[in-house]
Amino acid sequence: MTKALHLMLLCLLCFFLASEAKGQFVVQDTAFFTSKAQKLKIPFKLVHNLIVIPVRINDSKPLNFILDSGVNSTLITQLSYxxxxxxxxxxxxxVQGLGEGYVLEAxxxxxxxxxxxxxxxENQEVYVLLEDIFNLSTRMGMPIHGIxxxxxxxxxxxxxxxxxxxxxxYRPDTNLKISKKAEVHELHIEDAKAYVFxxxxxxxxxxxxxxxxxDTGASHSLSLYLPTNDKLKLPPKVMEAYLGRGLSGDINxxxxxxxxxxxxRYEFEDLPASYPDEAAIRVALNVANRNGNLGSDILKRFTVIFDYPxxxxxxxxxxxxxxxFxxxxAGFEVSTPMPGLQVYVVSNVALNSAAHKxxxxxxDQLMSINGQDCHDMDLGQVLSELEGRPGQQLRLVLKREMAPYKVTLTLENRI
Incomplete structure (x- = not known):
């Protein structure tokens, strides 16, 4: 239902342009299994189509990181007291990335x-933002420390x-058995980023x-950069949208x-695509001659094997x-002002949407959906209830300035 994050992490694709241009020295990094096992399983949480895993850095406790194949180094976006x-x-x-705004200190x-x-x-490079511009924790409904x-x-x-x-x-020398139902695609690795055609x-x-x-760190299906190819055209029916937050400001x-x-051989029909404004993606337009990014709303429809070696x-x-797709x-987005507590607030309402009407x-605070108390639901459950089908009706109870009110909302596709 809510795709507020769908371009938020796209900003990080250009994160290192500013820093690496300074000619700083590079130390060879490495990562390895600490046991003799041939493979290792890591459970993850999936929120907004984004993968969250626990990571420890030096002497830290386990921290929650979003797994983002669109970035190279590790980025810490928020640390609490x-x-x-x-x-x-x-x-x-x-540092400077996507968005219409300013450079940041890190x-x-x-x-x-x-x-x-x-x-x-070992010898891992870590970047720390000195300002939490992404508010990932409130949008993900749980503490998120970085990417x-x-x-x-x-x-x-x-x-x-x-x-x-x-x-x-798996270890890099593993000889994987590939299902006959699977398809192999060439990954083009350029500047520590993986591309497909x-x-x-x-x-x-x-x-x-x-x-x-x-880009596993983008929760949308597809983003296309119109200025990169004269043949790329806007569909006749589009809606203006806030696409997310970049390092340098908002992306519209x-x-x-x-x-x-x-x-x-895999084909999809009638799928939504995002078209960022040129001003917001200016930093990315001349990088690797890319035309956009492939996000997790497509990737989640597969079991995906990234065979980087x-x-x-x-x-x-x-x-x-x-x-x-x-x-x-519903036409509105949900955030959690107190990550970890099951309190949900409407963070944005799209103009002329079902919610706006x-x-x-x-x-407004979201209190219940179809009779289910939101205090008894995690963010994933809330989003699942709101992600119905066009024409479906939802019975909502919300609260504004301590006064509850009821709404019957009919879900609709506006694109």
């Missing part, structure tokens, strides 16, 4: 150790089973090949539906493969 962590060899830098720390179950990473990506997982073959919510990491079919009948970052743009998209990605459809049918406003 109760989170204690020691970082080595720190220095201050400025710390870069080198020579750190990371621990994920029976995996240890981890390519630096650790490039050392392994990584299988992401979205259905069972489990990662399996796909084809998009537009409303005017044009089909064209696009180069996409494979439009959302519309593509006639289709194909990735090898052999530059390939293996896709095996799961039970969600044929599910239709819906986008924010029903009089729901940002700041």
């Amino acid at each position: 109760s989170d204690s962590i020691s970082l080595n060899n720190s220095s201050k830098i400025t 710390l870069v720390s080198r020579g750190n150790s990371m621990f994920i179950r029976n995996i240890k990473g 981890i990506g390519y630096d650790i997982f490039k050392n392994f073959i990584v299988k992401v089973n979205y259905s069972t919510q489990c990662l399996t990491l 796909a084809n998009v079919k537009q409303y005017n009948g044009d089909s064209l090949q696009v180069k996409l970052v494979v 743009g439009k959302i519309g539906r593509l006639d289709g998209m194909s990735l090898g 052999h530059n390939r990605m293996i896709l095996l459809p799961n039970r969600k493969y044929k599910q239709p 819906n986008y924010n049918l 029903a009089g729901i406003e940002a700041g």
